[in-house]
Amino acid sequence: MSKLAVLTFKDNEKIDKYIKKLNDNKHNFIFLDNNLDNTVMEQTLQKFQGVxxxxxxxxxxxxxxxxxxxxxxxxxxxxxxxxxTPKEIGKMVYLQLGADAVFENETSLDEIELIINNALSRNAAVQGVSDNLENTPKNADFQMFHGNLSVLLGGDKEVPLTRLEFKILDLLYKKPKVAFTYQEIYQEIYQEDMGDKHYRIANIIFHLRKKIEVESERPKYIKTVRSKGYMLDV
Structure with missing residues (x-):
């Protein structure tokens, strides 16, 4: 059962409907105090898969x-x-700050439920693979630091990444030498179908390569798999 934190700044009958719909024995909802300081928040959020x-x-x-x-x-x-609210207020602002998805007032409860459940299911599957590989030797030349949202290259060069860059690289890192499709990457990052927006993934990969590759035109780490997507070669 997934643990999800809930933060609201005012009681609302509609919130109870959302929680009742989503609380289908798959999730455990816990309401958090929105005034937690950073230290307490860090300790608290370690227990949750989503907020x-x-x-x-x-x-x-x-x-x-x-x-x-x-x-x-x-x-x-x-x-x-x-x-x-009757209309969206800050959808783009929330997304730019790092929210994974913003659901508008008109979004159906069924759609919200599916998107959240799909994201958590994929995360659980990836985590399972990660747990199975826990005892395998780590590549000292390429290490991910979740707390810093960064990657360590060559054992001594730490490169800071944006949230989206880190999420894509971390996804590839959990299954090295395995190709991920544009659709798989897009759904993991944006929690929605890709449609014709594969250019978003290509743009993030472009900036990632600029940061971690010695020659971005001849990448050592992030390989393009023709007609499919990308894989991490470590």
Whole structure:
């Protein structure tokens, strides 16, 4: 059963409907105090696979943004925002700050439930592979640091990454030498179908290569698998 944290700044009957719908014995919802300091928040978030914010009114925007920024510093768990207002307020702002998905007022409960469940299922599958590889030797020349959202190259060069860059690289890192399709990567990062937006993944990979490759045109680590996607060669 997944543990999901819930943060809201005002009681709302609609929130109870969302929680009742999503609470289908697959998840354990716990309401958090939104005034937690960074140390307590880090210790608390280690217990959760995701956090759901409820945006009830315009005044919630700044509070949610501040909380997302805090969480990004101490955790890589999923962050979702559900708006219960008649119109979206800060969808692009939340996404730019690192939210994995923002659900508008018109989004059906069934759609929200599927997107959250799919994300958690994929995460559990990847974690299972990671656990199975726990006792295998680590590549000293290439190590991921979740706490810093960075990668260590050659044992001495730590490269800071954006949240999206880290999530893609971490996904590839968990299954080295295995090709991931554009669709698989896109769904993991954006929690929605890719459609014709594969250029988003290509753009992030472009910037990743600029940061970690000696020659981005002749990459050592992130290989392009023609007509499919990318793999990490470590």
């Amino acid at each position: 759901i914010f409820f945006e009830n009114e315009l005044s919630d925007l700044n509070k949610i943004c501040e909380s997302i920024l805090k969480m990004k510093k101490v955790s890589t768990c999923y962050i979702w925002v559900i708006s219960t």
